Amino acid sequence: MKTIKPALILSSLLLLASGLVTAQPIVFTNVTIIDVEEGVAMPGMSVIVTGERITAVGTLNEIKVSDGATTIDGRGKYLIPGLWDMHIHNVNDVYKPVPWDFHTPDPEGAEQREIYMPIYLAFGVTGTRELSGGLESIELRKRIEAGEILGPHMVIGSPLLDGPIPIFPDAAVMRIDGPERARNVVTKLHSQGFDFLKPYSLLSAESYRALHERARELEMEVAGEIPISVSLWEAAELGQRSVEHLTGVEFACSNREEELRAHYVSRLRDLNTDPSSEGALDIWNRSEWEPFESLDPERCRKLYGHLAAHGTWVVPTLIIQKMISHANDPRWANNPNFRYTWPMDLEALADEFDPERRLRPLHDYRMSVINELHDAGVGVLAGSDVSGGFTLHQELEIFVESGMTPLDALRTATINPARYLGRENDLGSITPGKIADLVLLNKNPLDDIRNTQSIEAVVFRGHLLDRPNLDRILRQLEVEANHLKD
Numbered sequence: 001m002k003t004i005k006p007a008l009i010l011s012s013l014l015l016l017a018s019g020l021v022t023a024q025p026i027v028f029t030n031v032t033i034i035d036v037e038e039g040v041a042m043p044g045m046s047v048i049v050t051g052e053r054i055t056a057v058g059t060l061n062e063i064k065v066s067d068g069a070t071t072i073d074g075r076g077k078y079l080i081p082g083l084w085d086m087h088i089h090n091v092n093d094v095y096k097p098v099p100w101d102f103h104t105p106d107p108e109g110a111e112q113r114e115i116y117m118p119i120y121l122a123f124g125v126t127g128t129r130e131l132s133g134g135l136e137s138i139e140l141r142k143r144i145e146a147g148e149i150l151g152p153h154m155v156i157g158s159p160l161l162d163g164p165i166p167i168f169p170d171a172a173v174m175r176i177d178g179p180e181r182a183r184n185v186v187t188k189l190h191s192q193g194f195d196f197l198k199p200y201s202l203l204s205a206e207s208y209r210a211l212h213e214r215a216r217e218l219e220m221e222v223a224g225e226i227p228i229s230v231s232l233w234e235a236a237e238l239g240q241r242s243v244e245h246l247t248g249v250e251f252a253c254s255n256r257e258e259e260l261r262a263h264y265v266s267r268l269r270d271l272n273t274d275p276s277s278e279g280a281l282d283i284w285n286r287s288e289w290e291p292f293e294s295l296d297p298e299r300c301r302k303l304y305g306h307l308a309a310h311g312t313w314v315v316p317t318l319i320i321q322k323m324i325s326h327a328n329d330p331r332w333a334n335n336p337n338f339r340y341t342w343p344m345d346l347e348a349l350a351d352e353f354d355p356e357r358r359l360r361p362l363h364d365y366r367m368s369v370i371n372e373l374h375d376a377g378v379g380v381l382a383g384s385d386v387s388g389g390f391t392l393h394q395e396l397e398i399f400v401e402s403g404m405t406p407l408d409a410l411r412t413a414t415i416n417p418a419r420y421l422g423r424e425n426d427l428g429s430i431t432p433g434k435i436a437d438l439v440l441l442n443k444n445p446l447d448d449i450r451n452t453q454s455i456e457a458v459v460f461r462g463h464l465l466d467r468p469n470l471d472r473i474l475r476q477l478e479v480e481a482n483h484l485k486d
């Protein structure tokens with residue numbers, strides 16, 4: 001990989017970041033606030049931001065504007081809370097996969113991520129949830145919080161916690177060969193500052209249960225995939241907070257669930273002792289498409305109630321499934337915003353995921369159940385599984401295509417993440433006292449969810465990034481991306 005020489009670019013981004021530290025109070029006047037809690041648009045409002053927080057919301061006669069404030073005329077514009085992408089990977093997806101060793105910080109990868117982090121803000125994404133973090137992610141978050149680097153809020157999950165023969169050996173993955181190792185790994189990850197633990201598909205049931213047990217002792221959350229060896233029914237009871245990509249949903253709806261699981265688990269056991277046995281990737285793919293052929297709608301309905309009752313959230317990540325399963329469709333694959341990053345090799349990904357049997361039918365089916373899950377009271381969160389922020393907007397589009405209202409889709413990236421994270425006092429709506437993370441739009445997102453992309457300005461922790469500033473960030477990223485592509 002070409003070494004990056006980011007001195008010039010980086011220094012200007014740092015200047016930008018340090019310039020933001022001494023922000024003036026900001027006043028939006030005459031703007032239409034999208035109140036995601038009440039589900040209404042409130043025209044003619046003013047919003048005052050002082051320091052990092054929203055300090056007043058009301059009509060101009062109701063609130064007092066301090067001298068020296070930066071005033072933004074919001075006439076004809078719409079203000080929404082900053083968006084959260086609840087499923088990203090900065091380790092794997094940025095530019096090219098970076099060499100990964102969990103115990104050795106990777107300076108080149110870290111440098112790439114530093115340069116890259118402002119992209120989220122440029123697309124109105126003020127918060128991210130990392131689904132395979134590393135020590136670099138934790139370091140990066142410290143520097144962002146200190147104002148040294150421009151980037152979004154970060155919630156950071158552990159590396160993938162997979163079985164002794166992991167599906168993706170080159171990813172940020174830890175190999176867990178039994179309950180004792182599971183407990184030790186949880187203790188270590190907790191002390192290193194990870195926010196939650198991410199189980200992956202080939203973890204054994206014994207290791208998975210031990211992981212939960214130790215996590216409970218340390219008051220740490222478990223969120224991620226549902227391992228093939230565990231039923232989603234049990235995972236919900238054990239308290240897994242989120243199910244990524246809806247893994248395990250079809251499996252738990254199948255009236256052949258126990259029989260199929262016994263079969264996969266025995267094959268996985270063979271895999272550990274016999275290198276010539278069926279590959280992990282194949283077992284993984286089968287576990288997703290085979291149960292799909294024996295779905296029991298009544299069992300599904302009960303499952304959704306079970307998830308709602310246990311407070312298990314879902315992060316469907318339909319956009320990544322759409323991109324991989326429609327790799328030749330320009331609407332999904334050729335997003336022009338990939339010019340700010342390294343394009344994903346969708347065809348190579350498609351080869352791994354068995355698109356004909358697994359991805360396309362599953363994607364269509366999963367699109368059809370989002371609304372049923374939502375109606376059953378299961379919390380839905382928007383996550384793209386692609387780094388960069390711009391695909392989050394497409395995830396919202398897909399939610400609306402699947403039958404959700406634009407308002408409910410918007411909630412999956414604003415108030416729902418705040419509730420999921422237990423940070424409703426700080427995030428998720430335009431309310432005095434909350435952190436000033438805001439996106440000013442030129443068009444009403446409740447009329448058409450694609451209007452979340454009509455970004456005029458972004459406020460992050462009280463700092464204003466107007467359109468010229470956002471464009472500057474994007475131009476810099478494009479230059480960097482072109483360097484890497486040379």
Ligand SMILES: [Zn+2]
Binds near residue numbers: 087088385
């Ligand atoms: Zn992911």
